[in-house]
Amino acid sequence: xxxxxxxxxxxxxxxxxxxxxxxxxxxxxxxxxxxxxxxxxxxxxxxxxxxxxxxxxxxxxxxxxxxxxxxxxxxxxxxxxxxxxxxxxxxxxxxxxxxxxxxxxxxxxxxxxxxxxxxxxxxxxxxxxxxxxxxxxxxxxxxxxxxxxxxxxxxxxxxxxxxxxxxxxxxxxxxxxxxxxxxxxxxxxxxxxxx
Numbered sequence: 001x002x003x004x005x006x007x008x009x010x011x012x013x014x015x016x017x018x019x020x021x022x023x024x025x026x027x028x029x030x031x032x033x034x035x036x037x038x039x040x041x042x043x044x045x046x047x048x049x050x051x052x053x054x055x056x057x058x059x060x061x062x063x064x065x066x067x068x069x070x071x072x073x074x075x076x077x078x079x080x081x082x083x084x085x086x087x088x089x090x091x092x093x094x095x096x097x098x099x100x101x102x103x104x105x106x107x108x109x110x111x112x113x114x115x116x117x118x119x120x121x122x123x124x125x126x127x128x129x130x131x132x133x134x135x136x137x138x139x140x141x142x143x144x145x146x147x148x149x150x151x152x153x154x155x156x157x158x159x160x161x162x163x164x165x166x167x168x169x170x171x172x173x174x175x176x177x178x179x180x181x182x183x184x185x186x187x188x189x190x191x192x193x194x195x
Contacts, residue, residue: 065101107133146178
């Protein structure tokens with residue numbers, strides 16, 4: 001059973017995250033064996049990656065990932081790191097750190113989580129980030145966007161390669177929104193003809 005003893009570098013690294021102390025964190029990270037970096041700080045506290053996400057410390061998360069911590073994993077409550085990061089206020093920077101360090105969570109699940117948890121002003125940025133890291137805009141995501149009726153988002157998705165679904169439930173999607181989406185798709189097709 002691990003306890004937060006003073007000599008325990010994992011526990012001290014955890015405390016440095018809570019205190020937002022980069023220098024102390026670096027000091028303790030150097031003392032942690034690579035095989036131990038993903039372990040829980042104690043029986044009652046999360047691991048270092050989860051702690052950085054919860055405390056919204058993307059700059060510290062990057063340091064920990066650079067020291068060899070896994071960018072893909074689950075929290076003590078069994079939530080994937082990527083999904084947990086999307087739920088935070090500093091979600092874009094946290095998710096960027098995880099993806100840049102090789103997070104390999106299912107991109108479809110991450111895109112769906114963006115629609116559920118991201119602030120509307122940040123949604124396109126999250127989607128763009130995920131596209132840069134291999135996400136594909138599938139029909140289910142396009143339908144979510146059409147239901148929202150956000151024209152800039154629809155325009156962005158279509159111009160990012162999304163294909164409009166062949167059939168949609170008109171009870172949930174506004175006719176003007178669908179008409180706008182079709183116009184975006186037609187405009188894109190015309191532009192491609194001239195390239």
